[in-house]
Each structure stands twice: as C-alpha cells, then as structure tokens.
Amino acid sequence: MASHPDPLASSLPAPYVSEPVEPRIMADNRSDAGSSTSSGMLSDTRSDTRSDTRSRRTRSVDTAPSAGQRGSIRSRHTRASMYSKAPTNYDEVPNVLSMFEWNGGGRNVFLTGSWDNYTEKIPMESVQPGQFRCAVKVPQERLEFKFVVDGREKYNPDYPTVHTEEGERVNVKHVDPDHQKKKHIGPVRKIVSKISGLDMYSPFHLQETLSMIIFRVFYLLTIPAAFYYFYWLSVKGGNQGAAPSWIAFLLAEILSFISAIIGLFGMWAPINRKWRSLDSLKPPLPEADWPTVDVCIAHYKEPADQLRETIRAALRLEYPSHLLRIIIADDGYFPSAKSVERSQLGLDMYQLLAEEAGYDPLLEEVMNDQGLVEHYTVLAEEDVVRHDCAKECHVFDFGPFGDEMYAPGALPRLSLITRVKPANHHNKAGNINNVLFNSGTSGKLLLFLDADMQPTENFLLRTVPLLLEEMRDDSIENTIMLDDDPEIGRVNNTSWRVNRDVAFVQAPQRFHNVDKADLMAHRNAIFYDGICRGRDGFGLTPFVGTNALWRREVLGEIGGFVYGSVTEDTLTSNEVHRRGYTSKYAAEDLAWGEAPVSVAAAMLQRQRWAKGAIMNGMKIFKRAAEEKKSQIAARRRGEIDEFYEYRRHGRRPNNGFVRAMFWLDSTLYPLLGVAAYMYIFVALWYLFSGEAPIDPQKFVDLASAFVLYYIIRYVAFFSAFTDVSNIDILRSQETWFSYNVCHVIGMWDAFMGQKMSWVANTGQRNRRNWMEWVNIFIVFLLVVGILTRVIRFLTDGGGCRPWETFGALMFGAYIVAHMWPMAAISLQERLKALKDDEVATGVDMPLPHLYAAFTIIGVFILARWSDTPCALMTRG
Known part of the structure; x- marks a missing residue:
C-alpha cells in the first residue's frame, strides 16, 4: 500500500514503482479465474484482466527462515497484503487535483480508479466518523473509480455510476480541464503564504486558515466584551430584587467565561498533519x-x-x-x-x-x-x-x-x-x-x-x-x-x-x-x-x-x-x-x-475522569522540591556522553504559559462545570417566582452588553470547531449538564480521599446508579416549573408582563431539551428489562413536532392573553 501526504495539499507526488521482492507469506492461493483469497483489508478481488498489470509487493526479510519449522507457528494469511504501483504513463500528461469523498461509513476506506488501471489503493482521510475524503492528481478525462471500504469494494451512490464490461457497477467522473485554470493562485496569495507560513494554495486549507483567523479575532474580542457585560450585569442590568437568582446567574456567567477562555485557548493554532507511511x-x-x-x-x-x-x-x-x-x-x-x-x-x-x-x-x-x-x-x-x-x-x-x-x-x-x-x-x-x-x-x-x-x-x-x-x-x-x-x-x-x-x-x-x-x-x-x-x-x-x-x-x-x-x-x-x-x-x-452501553457505566467513567483531574492538580501543588530532586537523581542513567547530556540540558520547556493554560483546562473543568447547576437553579427560580435574573431598563443596554457578548462568544466557539459536526457540538452541550453530577461526586471523592472501585469500559455490569436519579429529578422539577409558569400566566394576572413568562419558559425548556436525552435513556433502562448486551437508545425528541406544538400552544396562549384584564386595558 502506497502512502500519500495530506490529501488536502496542493500537490501530490507522482507514483513510484517498487521492485517486486520475494513475498513473506505462503503461496498466493490465486484461482485460475483470477480471484484471490481474502488477505485482510486490502485483499484483491478483481478479475485476472487487471491482476496481470500488478506485481505482488511485500517487505523483504534480512534473515532467512530456518530449515526446520515447527508446526506451532501459524501462517499469517490474514495479514493485509500490499501491492506495488504498476508502471503507468498517466503522469506524462497534464493532471489536475480532484477531490473524492465517501460518506457511507466504515473504518478504513481506500480509493482506486481507472487512471492507473486500479493498481493503487489510495488511503482516504477521515474527516469525521463515517466520512472520508482525499485529493488525487488525475488525468483530464473521463474517469471510473470505486471505494474499498473495510476490504469490500463499493460505489458511492452520491456520484454518477456506470456498468463496466464485466458487469461491475462503478462511479464515473469527468474532470474539466478548465476547472483548475479558474482557480489560479495569484502572486498576493503566494506572498502571504510565504510570509505567514500558512498554506494559502489549497482551497480547503484556505478555508481552515480563514476559520482560524476569525477565531483568533473573536477570541480576543471576547475578553473586553465579557468585562463590559459583567460590569453591566453587576451595576445596571441585574435584577437586585431577586438577589439569589441574580447572584447565581452572575457567578455562573463568570465561571462559564473562564471555562471558555481556558478551553478555547488550545484552538489558537490547530494543526492538520501531512500524512506519510x-x-x-x-x-x-x-x-x-x-x-x-x-x-x-x-x-x-x-x-x-x-x-x-x-x-x-x-x-x-x-x-x-x-x-x-x-x-x-x-x-x-x-x-x-x-x-x-x-x-x-x-x-x-x-x-x-x-x-x-x-x-x-x-x-x-x-x-x-x-x-x-x-x-x-x-x-x-x-x-x-x-x-x-x-x-x-x-x-x-x-x-x-x-x-x-x-x-x-x-x-x-x-x-x-x-x-x-x-x-x-x-x-x-x-x-x-x-x-x-x-x-x-x-x-x-x-x-x-x-x-x-x-x-x-x-x-x-x-x-x-x-x-x-x-x-x-x-x-x-x-x-x-x-x-x-x-x-x-x-x-x-x-x-x-x-x-x-x-x-x-x-x-x-x-x-x-x-x-x-x-x-x-x-x-x-x-x-x-x-x-x-x-x-x-x-x-x-x-x-x-x-x-x-x-x-x-x-x-x-x-x-x-x-x-x-x-x-x-x-x-x-x-x-x-x-x-x-x-x-x-x-x-x-x-x-x-x-x-x-449504559448511562450508569458512562457516568462512573466520567466520575473517574473528574476525580483524576482534581487529583492531578492536588499532586502538583503538594509535590515538594526535595521529592523532585530525589526522583530525578534516582531516574538518571549511569553513562551518557557529553553530546547527549548537552541535548538533555538544552531541552528546556519554553511554553510555560501554554502548559499552564492546558493544565488549568484539564484540572479545573469539574470545578467550572458547577456553573451548570447554577443555571439550573436560576431557571427553577425564574419559573416558580417569575423573577428574571436580569432587568434591563433599555433595549439598547441589553443589546450592547448581553446580545453582543454572546454573539462574539458563539462566533469564536463555532469558528474554533469547524471540523466538528453539529450533532457532536450539540452532544457536548447536552452532556455538560447531564454529566455534571459525575463531576461533583468525582471532586468530592478526590478531596475526601474516597476510593473508587474498578469499572470496565464496556460497563455491561453497571445498569443502575443513583446519580441517574439526579438528572431525572431535575428534569421533573423543570417540567413542573414550566407547567406552573403557564398556569400562572393564564390565571394570576401574569399577562401584564408576558415577556417574563416567555423568558422563563425559554430558559427552562432549553435546559430540559439538553438534559432529556440521557434522562430518557435512564428511564428506559429502568422501565424495560434490558439484557446485558442490549443498548438503550432513549427517546429522541421529535424537534419538528415540538416546534409545531409550541407554535400552536403559543397562539393559544396569546389568544387567551387577549382576554386578560391587562390586555383589555391595553386595548382600551
């Protein structure tokens, strides 16, 4: 198997030809029809019309095998075989860089095509689970190609397909010679790329570069915007009449900001490595x-x-x-x-x-x-x-x-x-x-x-x-x-x-x-x-x-x-x-x-991670200077020449600030996650009392502080994680609430020195844990609060200040929507007799149906509000 550099690079090396050597595996049990037995992921399943254009390629061995071999050594037929690139002349004609994508799942995906008579299997880059891509220099002509997914040849239904003379269905693609001319790299981009050291040639790398620039700008803007927002929330915009809710909201926002600044700092200079084999x-x-x-x-x-x-x-x-x-x-x-x-x-x-x-x-x-x-x-x-x-x-x-x-x-x-x-x-x-x-x-x-x-x-x-x-x-x-x-x-x-x-x-x-x-x-x-x-x-x-x-x-x-x-x-x-x-x-x-496979096992795993994070921080603070010196002296090797001693002496960490930021991110995330419970407290207070944590006097103040701060912060967040799918971002936000109880218990175990029993990663033996009831109980309280707020709006004169009701409902519904998926799985595991190897899938929230239902309910509430005394007085 040949390897390529990063498939997103602006150019790829021309194919090389390796000399065939004596194979290390046993005889190739190739049938007369030209098919071969399975030899792992790269097994050859093509017909003999193509096989004679290939040569078998394996690595040579320096030492010859012994004459007498024991029968206890099992033949390695299951190992993946590797093929050399057959001599081709397609790189003698003008080639263009073309992108190929596979979105049909799999663990290992390779691309093979007619440009070299299906000789080479080109590894595709995994963009995210189930999605792969690669950029290949191909001739400017009609191309046929297919994908090898976990050892099986498949075609991509998203591309046009044709049937070959052998009756095989493959993908087809026409490469436009003028396509590359339209994307000529100008001198300005070349100069910027040379000065900055960034790849400004590939359109895909250019997109990543722009995302990184946008992130850096908005990341820096987040700091002054946050300070102004906290000043406004502390002096002008806070609802001091509801002091518990206001203070809890202010503390939660500060903790959330610290967590975002520390966590997003690591995305300042992300790297996508150029691959080589x-x-x-x-x-x-x-x-x-x-x-x-x-x-x-x-x-x-x-x-x-x-x-x-x-x-x-x-x-x-x-x-x-x-x-x-x-x-x-x-x-x-x-x-x-x-x-x-x-x-x-x-x-x-x-x-x-x-x-x-x-x-x-x-x-x-x-x-x-x-x-x-x-x-x-x-x-x-x-x-x-x-x-x-x-x-x-x-x-x-x-x-x-x-x-x-x-x-x-x-x-x-x-x-x-x-x-x-x-x-x-x-x-x-x-x-x-x-x-x-x-x-x-x-x-x-x-x-x-x-x-x-x-x-x-x-x-x-x-x-x-x-x-x-x-x-x-x-x-x-x-x-x-x-x-x-x-x-x-x-x-x-x-x-x-x-x-x-x-x-x-x-x-x-x-x-x-x-x-x-x-x-x-x-x-x-x-x-x-x-x-x-x-x-x-x-x-x-x-x-x-x-x-x-x-x-x-x-x-x-x-x-x-x-x-x-x-x-x-x-x-x-x-x-x-x-x-x-x-x-x-x-x-x-x-x-x-x-x-x-269960929520309980996942929670125990996250609890161990949180406990370990706190223990790591405690160990660093408690480590004495004498202990460091004794450990270093004990670990030093006996004989080493002056040259390597000089290399070790010269290896001094010059990134102390960066290491400190990463250490804070890895250590403090359980502590900073307490902000989730503060938000939950604010939502419950808001729903049952109708008192909002903020009380803006003017819409301009609200827009210049609250709205501006969150716009900048969200732009910084989403530009930092452009390579992460939307569903994975959503899951991270959901589990920030759902796993918070694990973080709290993990911190308690670390501070109190509690021992934690071993838990298998699969967690098949852990179907129940009391921490699950915390999430279920919180969701229950929020649902009760939402119903209470709706009833009070319709019966107790809440129609005079409808924005408070809608604000409370939105706040409460937001947290319920984020905590519901895992709470639903926990309920399913308790209400159904699941087997050890059965996975609870929970109940997905039908968002389109809920949006429609909320629309109907909203119209009903507004219609009902039109008959309230406040509404009648407003209409005069």
Missing part, C-alpha cells in the same frame, strides 16, 4: 532500521474472550514479525495483593493466549510436558528491579523464538506478563511499570492499548513516522555518530532517526458500538476532533491512556507511569511536557473499541 518514506528507511515495538495491552478483570479480537488485531499489524512483540499486561492473573494463587480468569487468559499463538491447550500439565510454553520466567523479590509495583514478576512467552521469528508467515512473539502485587500496587500504572522495568522487555517503542481497543493494521505504519525526523547531510549527528546511539541503538541509515524531542504519538479513540446519534457523547468529538488538534499545534497533545505510541527512553527517564492519580495517563504526559518533551496527535481512525 513508514514503508513509503522519501528517502526510504530500510526495514533493518525500523525500531522494535512492544504492543502492551492492559488487562484487569475484563472477560478473557473480550480480548480475543484485540489480540488478533494486534497480531495482524503491518510490521515485521521479528520487530514486534505482543504483550498482555494481565493484572487479574493473581486476584489480590500478595496473593500467589492464580485466579480462574488468569487461567482463561493463559489458555486464550496459547490458542492465539497457534496451540490447542487442553490441560496445563500436558502443555508443559510437551514444551509448548517454551519460556516461563519467574522473577522473585530479590530479582525484581521495581518493588513499588511488584513483589514477583511472571513472564509467559509463547514464541516464536530464534530463527522461527523470521519464518514465512510467522506471528509476532506473544507474551503474558503478570505480577504478584504489593499492598499499594498503584493499579494500572503499577501494572505498566512492572512490564517496563521488571519483565525484561526491550522494544524501543511501546504501543499502549486498552483491553477493548482493536488497532487497525496500518496503526504502526502511520504513527511511527511521526516519531522520526529527517537528518540533514550536514547535521552534527551525521558527523559524530559512529557508534551505537545510546537512545535508539545502532542506526545504519543517514536519512532518518528517532526525534528525541518527541515523547509519544496519540491517536483518537473510536467506538464501533456508537451510532450516529451518540446520545451519551462517547465520540467526545470536541476533544478528539478539536482540542487534540489544537494542542498538537503547540506540541502538547495529552495522553489518554490508550492508542498511544511511546518512546521507551522517555518513560525510562521519568521513571515510568507517574503515580498519584486514578488518571495516571494525564499525569504522565504532564510530566514529560514539564521536562521539555513534545507530543503529536495522529488525527486518524487507527483503533476501535467498545463504549459503555
């Missing part, structure tokens, strides 16, 4: 110089079968087998601290890994007698390096070993690593540190995955290049580096090397069991499609605990995962950023997992 770098990086990778899958109490697909996905990663090791960090093998009796879950995991490694275990004794588990290492207490995370370390290696690692179709080595826990075992952080320091693992890079996260086959090919940097011919590294690199080992090439300033690369979390509505906001698109891109622009992408590729050297320097919080991932990334390292964001759907 490890196997198609220019200049190429020899496979012998690819770094070794340990894939660490964290497991605790999840059922063993739940990990089966995750393990299989890891085994299918497109990476040389002898450079890859799959590790299951099993923290449930021994059920409790200091226990040496393995659990039934531990036995299930042991048998699962043996099966996936190619064995068929019946009994443990039989397996050991036959030598199927070739390496079982127990590190006793005196051999353990880090006693803070383990009393004993147990390592089960299921092979392959030696020359078998290089055999055709060999799987990566599969290992099970567990520990006998000390009394204070530090949960997941201790489990990972046991793998890092006690088990003897040695991969230069570490890919961390949760038990339910299944990586795509190209995960490493797409993320490893973000850890590399191209070396200049005159660089000092090229001049003095003659021996092994103390950080990354021996390097045989002079073009690429590991970027020592980058600590890790983070990829987003996607979930295959989340529908388009996503009523519980599992996609968290504001964060993954917005905030992470923005922080990537500063080199400060946060670590979310999974789907991240780390450099082992960096983790070794900081002493592994940092203890002291239930969200050890954020604490660890804060530490590496404090030491001057940067991080990058791979904004591509590279791993898919399973989201919580």
Whole structure:
C-alpha cells in the first residue's frame, strides 16, 4: 500500500514503482479465474484482466527462515497484503487535483480508479466518523473509480455510476480541464503564504486558515466584551430584587467565561498533519532500521474472550514479525495483593493466549510436558528491579523464538506478563511499570492499548513516522555518530532517526458500538476532533491512556507511569511536557473499541475522569522540591556522553504559559462545570417566582452588553470547531449538564480521599446508579416549573408582563431539551428489562413536532392573553 501526504495539499507526488521482492507469506492461493483469497483489508478481488498489470509487493526479510519449522507457528494469511504501483504513463500528461469523498461509513476506506488501471489503493482521510475524503492528481478525462471500504469494494451512490464490461457497477467522473485554470493562485496569495507560513494554495486549507483567523479575532474580542457585560450585569442590568437568582446567574456567567477562555485557548493554532507511511518514506528507511515495538495491552478483570479480537488485531499489524512483540499486561492473573494463587480468569487468559499463538491447550500439565510454553520466567523479590509495583514478576512467552521469528508467515512473539502485587500496587500504572522495568522487555517503542481497543493494521505504519525526523547531510549527528546511539541503538541509515524531542504519538479513540446519534457523547468529538488538534499545534497533545505510541527512553527517564492519580495517563504526559518533551496527535481512525452501553457505566467513567483531574492538580501543588530532586537523581542513567547530556540540558520547556493554560483546562473543568447547576437553579427560580435574573431598563443596554457578548462568544466557539459536526457540538452541550453530577461526586471523592472501585469500559455490569436519579429529578422539577409558569400566566394576572413568562419558559425548556436525552435513556433502562448486551437508545425528541406544538400552544396562549384584564386595558 502506497502512502500519500495530506490529501488536502496542493500537490501530490507522482507514483513510484517498487521492485517486486520475494513475498513473506505462503503461496498466493490465486484461482485460475483470477480471484484471490481474502488477505485482510486490502485483499484483491478483481478479475485476472487487471491482476496481470500488478506485481505482488511485500517487505523483504534480512534473515532467512530456518530449515526446520515447527508446526506451532501459524501462517499469517490474514495479514493485509500490499501491492506495488504498476508502471503507468498517466503522469506524462497534464493532471489536475480532484477531490473524492465517501460518506457511507466504515473504518478504513481506500480509493482506486481507472487512471492507473486500479493498481493503487489510495488511503482516504477521515474527516469525521463515517466520512472520508482525499485529493488525487488525475488525468483530464473521463474517469471510473470505486471505494474499498473495510476490504469490500463499493460505489458511492452520491456520484454518477456506470456498468463496466464485466458487469461491475462503478462511479464515473469527468474532470474539466478548465476547472483548475479558474482557480489560479495569484502572486498576493503566494506572498502571504510565504510570509505567514500558512498554506494559502489549497482551497480547503484556505478555508481552515480563514476559520482560524476569525477565531483568533473573536477570541480576543471576547475578553473586553465579557468585562463590559459583567460590569453591566453587576451595576445596571441585574435584577437586585431577586438577589439569589441574580447572584447565581452572575457567578455562573463568570465561571462559564473562564471555562471558555481556558478551553478555547488550545484552538489558537490547530494543526492538520501531512500524512506519510513508514514503508513509503522519501528517502526510504530500510526495514533493518525500523525500531522494535512492544504492543502492551492492559488487562484487569475484563472477560478473557473480550480480548480475543484485540489480540488478533494486534497480531495482524503491518510490521515485521521479528520487530514486534505482543504483550498482555494481565493484572487479574493473581486476584489480590500478595496473593500467589492464580485466579480462574488468569487461567482463561493463559489458555486464550496459547490458542492465539497457534496451540490447542487442553490441560496445563500436558502443555508443559510437551514444551509448548517454551519460556516461563519467574522473577522473585530479590530479582525484581521495581518493588513499588511488584513483589514477583511472571513472564509467559509463547514464541516464536530464534530463527522461527523470521519464518514465512510467522506471528509476532506473544507474551503474558503478570505480577504478584504489593499492598499499594498503584493499579494500572503499577501494572505498566512492572512490564517496563521488571519483565525484561526491550522494544524501543511501546504501543499502549486498552483491553477493548482493536488497532487497525496500518496503526504502526502511520504513527511511527511521526516519531522520526529527517537528518540533514550536514547535521552534527551525521558527523559524530559512529557508534551505537545510546537512545535508539545502532542506526545504519543517514536519512532518518528517532526525534528525541518527541515523547509519544496519540491517536483518537473510536467506538464501533456508537451510532450516529451518540446520545451519551462517547465520540467526545470536541476533544478528539478539536482540542487534540489544537494542542498538537503547540506540541502538547495529552495522553489518554490508550492508542498511544511511546518512546521507551522517555518513560525510562521519568521513571515510568507517574503515580498519584486514578488518571495516571494525564499525569504522565504532564510530566514529560514539564521536562521539555513534545507530543503529536495522529488525527486518524487507527483503533476501535467498545463504549459503555449504559448511562450508569458512562457516568462512573466520567466520575473517574473528574476525580483524576482534581487529583492531578492536588499532586502538583503538594509535590515538594526535595521529592523532585530525589526522583530525578534516582531516574538518571549511569553513562551518557557529553553530546547527549548537552541535548538533555538544552531541552528546556519554553511554553510555560501554554502548559499552564492546558493544565488549568484539564484540572479545573469539574470545578467550572458547577456553573451548570447554577443555571439550573436560576431557571427553577425564574419559573416558580417569575423573577428574571436580569432587568434591563433599555433595549439598547441589553443589546450592547448581553446580545453582543454572546454573539462574539458563539462566533469564536463555532469558528474554533469547524471540523466538528453539529450533532457532536450539540452532544457536548447536552452532556455538560447531564454529566455534571459525575463531576461533583468525582471532586468530592478526590478531596475526601474516597476510593473508587474498578469499572470496565464496556460497563455491561453497571445498569443502575443513583446519580441517574439526579438528572431525572431535575428534569421533573423543570417540567413542573414550566407547567406552573403557564398556569400562572393564564390565571394570576401574569399577562401584564408576558415577556417574563416567555423568558422563563425559554430558559427552562432549553435546559430540559439538553438534559432529556440521557434522562430518557435512564428511564428506559429502568422501565424495560434490558439484557446485558442490549443498548438503550432513549427517546429522541421529535424537534419538528415540538416546534409545531409550541407554535400552536403559543397562539393559544396569546389568544387567551387577549382576554386578560391587562390586555383589555391595553386595548382600551
């Protein structure tokens, strides 16, 4: 599979031709008819009329396989095959850049077309879940093309279609030669692009640039507009006759403003990276110089079968087998601290890994007698390096070993690593540190995955290049580096090397069991499609605990995962950023997992996040200077030459203000979220008393303060998140109210030192939680308040001040509409007997019907108001 730079770039490289080499997989079981057996996502299903224009392309292996191969090594037929680009002459004629889009869902989508006889499969960029696009240079002629969606060839019904001579239905497109001439890039845009460093050539990048400029302008305008608004609300516009409501509203607006300023700051310089693939770098990086990778899958109490697909996905990663090791960090093998009796879950995991490694275990004794588990290492207490995370370390290696690692179709080595826990075992952080320091693992890079996260086959090919940097011919590294690199080992090439300033690369979390509505906001698109891109622009992408590729050297320097919080991932990334390292964001759907299936499980997850955020802040404030010095001294390596010591000394963080803003955003969001309950209090007060929190004397004052402030703020918000869909923005606003109870309880747990039991990400066992009743009760109170306000308007002379009634109704209805989706799911889970694997969908609010109903009711209320004494007096 060939890789391209960013499909939105103004130009794309011409196709290259790779020499066919001996394939690593077994014989290609191609039938006489020309079809082939499935070989993963890029399996060839085209007829032999096209197959003879292609050559099979796989990566070569430096070491030949051994003559005697054990039958325990399973052939890797399921791995995705890769094809070279056949020689073409279409780039000899004028080509134009054309955009192709796919909106039909899927995880991995590729484009293939007639411009190169369907030879190349071009990866498409994921714009948002289910939507992909790419820009390709194609000839100025009639084109036929189709899409490969998760290994299946499909056509897009949004494009015109035709039937080929073979009877296959494909898309067709006519490229207009004059289309590009109309969009000639003028000298002014070229000069501006050169000075600013921004891409002003591509119309898509130009749109992103304009959005960024608009955001920056309105973000800065938000500050003076807010100060004037708060002055007006405090001195002129507040309803001091309703002091509780007025004060609560003022405090809520201030907290909301602080939250917006801190949160939106990260969108100052968002970045969309130009993609490149490890196997198609220019200049190429020899496979012998690819770094070794340990894939660490964290497991605790999840059922063993739940990990089966995750393990299989890891085994299918497109990476040389002898450079890859799959590790299951099993923290449930021994059920409790200091226990040496393995659990039934531990036995299930042991048998699962043996099966996936190619064995068929019946009994443990039989397996050991036959030598199927070739390496079982127990590190006793005196051999353990880090006693803070383990009393004993147990390592089960299921092979392959030696020359078998290089055999055709060999799987990566599969290992099970567990520990006998000390009394204070530090949960997941201790489990990972046991793998890092006690088990003897040695991969230069570490890919961390949760038990339910299944990586795509190209995960490493797409993320490893973000850890590399191209070396200049005159660089000092090229001049003095003659021996092994103390950080990354021996390097045989002079073009690429590991970027020592980058600590890790983070990829987003996607979930295959989340529908388009996503009523519980599992996609968290504001964060993954917005905030992470923005922080990537500063080199400060946060670590979310999974789907991240780390450099082992960096983790070794900081002493592994940092203890002291239930969200050890954020604490660890804060530490590496404090030491001057940067991080990058791979904004591509590279791993898919399973989201919580119930509101209760989702709330417990958000409660843990909120507790961890507060604990992170508390740890930073409580950390003493002596503790810092002792930790740094303990973590310092023994021997390092002066050159690398100089590099470390020179790596000083020069973005203290930016880091402080991001730290405040990550730490204070549970506290600032209390504003949601203040708004709810104001709405209830307004509905039951009829007293508004503001009392503008003139419409001009209201427009110059309240209206102006919110117009500026909303323009800044929506221009910052142009890449986030409207439905995801709506979900973020809804869950700001619905998840607030989780944030409050999480803060209480953090301040009071309460312990929180483990909750599986899937949450199938958590169907009930008392926090759900808080949302249901609030919605009930608001509905009662709305009915009360309508009745009083019609009966108690409220018609004299109709604007107060309508203002209260709008305020209350706004909050009800935002809290209703999750409250409806909670009610459905209680009123219906749902199975463990059944997902409650809630009851979507039929907005068109509600708008019609409100119109009719509004007309009725106005008609009824016309007969009230105030209305009769007004008519005279």
